[in-house]
Amino acid sequence: MNKLDIRTVDVTQYVCPLREGGSLPAIVKADDGFLYVLKFRGAGQGKKALISEFIGGEIARVIDLKVPELVFMNLDDSFSKTEPDEEIQDLLKFSVGLNLGLHFLSEAITYDPLVSTVDAMTASKVVLLDSIISNIDRTAKNTNLLHWNNELWIIDNGASFYFHHDWKNWENHLSRTFPLVKDHVLLNKATCLTEASVEIKKLLNLDKITEIVASIPEDWLLSESDTFSPNEMREAYIKFIDTRFSKIDLLVKEAEDAK
Known part of the structure; x- marks a missing residue:
């Protein structure tokens, strides 16, 4: 099977949580220098929500709708160790591994x-x-x-x-x-x-x-x-x-x- 050319990046900085999202997504910086909205595998609906997000976004792109670039994002265990907020700390801990990021649209x-x-x-x-x-x-x-x-x-x-x-x-x-x-x-x-x-x-x-x-x-x-x-x-x-x-x-x- 052919696959899409989806980039994989590493999270280098946790910037801030997006409190309006039920699953507590966050704005993060990656090793490519760009900001992304990170959807966590450790959030409520887990990896299934990432699958839905990914398939839905890429189908939207195929039919010529505007979708921020989707990337796979590696999160290591260092972020949870320095996070003071317990809820976010747990989310980071349970999300070590491959997550999904959407290119952050500044001022949208x-x-x-x-x-x-x-x-x-x-x-x-x-x-x-x-x-x-x-x-x-x-x-x-x-x-x-x-x-x-x-x-x-x-x-x-x-x-x-x-x-x-x-x-x-x-x-x-x-x-x-x-x-x-x-x-x-x-x-x-x-x-x-x-x-x-x-x-x-x-x-x-x-x-x-x-x-x-x-x-x-x-x-x-x-x-x-x-x-x-x-x-x-x-x-x-x-x-x-x-x-x-x-x-x-x-x-x-x-x-x-x-x-």
């Missing part, structure tokens, strides 16, 4: 549905992206979108692919669509859903999906509580995304009806 502002603008094609693509990856967390309460340089940027897809929290029943999700699209923050602005689906069909395909899933670090797919092997999990992610993608016309209709 959170998307506000009452104030921010977004064009209909972009809004429609985001709605369909989230229908494909079953992202339940892009609502008015928590938009997980940023405005930067007058463009809309996708961040935080960690609540996607919720089937992977129960591998024994994951196949039950193959026949479903995405009724929770009714709560999507961009639904009312998504007035080009059919046109957006045509664009997505041109850009996304099974090879691209396979390439993204093949790039998930093996370590993130290993868990004592899961009965599936990493290869079985990869096959399940590919099958789920491809099945959803093949139903894109149904997803368009579901979103139209939800309006």
